[in-house]
Amino acid sequence: MNTTATTRIHTDHGTTKRLGDWTAANHFEVKARYGSVVIDLRSPLIEGDDEIVVHADLDHAMVKLLVPEDAVIVQSELEWTGRGRVKDFACPKDVSGRVIRLVGTSNRGEFRIHRGGIAVLSALFTREFIEDARQAHREGRTPTLLDPANAPR
Template sequence: MSQAERIHVDHSVTKRLGNWTSADTFEIKARGGGVVVDLRSPGIPAEVEVRVEMQRAMVKLLVPEDATVDQWDLRWSGKGKVKDGQAPAEPGLRRIRLVGTAADSEIRVHRGGVAMVSAMMSREYLDDLRRARKEGRLPVIDDPTRNPFAAPRRQASA
């Protein structure tokens, strides 16, 4: 078991995008703020536990299309819910288990193209694009499964 990634947000927003960790446990403490956590990297194990302690906060999880999000051990007080509009009908290979407490909070699950667009709408993506261009590679924030050193496809001239 690897060490847990700890994220603490108090009335601010933080994002962890791309290939940023290989941990299997994430501890998120958020109060009056927002957290975006990218769990699409191939370096992240198939079984992941996300421990939350939320108060008037929002956590957005970017997950693979076939990931199963288990919210059985999540305790709610006040308003709030897990928004997962694209949940797969069949359980996938990856399992994300949500545990902890959420008071007047919300957890959003973005998959596939929606997760890509969410990652692309960030300052981190622009920085990654600039670094990729300088280094002659492809960006990885939008798709952490992509090989950054694969030859880019050239379009044929007319």
């Protein structure tokens, strides 16, 4: 695992969104207290073939992960206090894509996994998408938030 590529996300009583082609890191440290965090992990810029690690410290918070359709979610290293769970309703039976490992602690928090088309819709219905679409129209390109693989390089 590339330890130099760590992204820290912190929110307290608010909402933080990281959408589109925003990082090349494969290790994330998320600290959220009474808030929500949306992290888009569909970018082809994310380094290496190794797993992606999301280290969470949640207190009454929600983390929404936008992942590819074939992503494998490993949640065995999460420690729960109070109610909480990982909601991954659309998980295909035979997935063999990139591994996303969830580690850390959650005090009455939850993870929501949005895959494929649901991930696109989650990104589509945001203010960030409208800004990206306007910018893309001016530049004559496809909006990045629909599919991070379309990002200009």
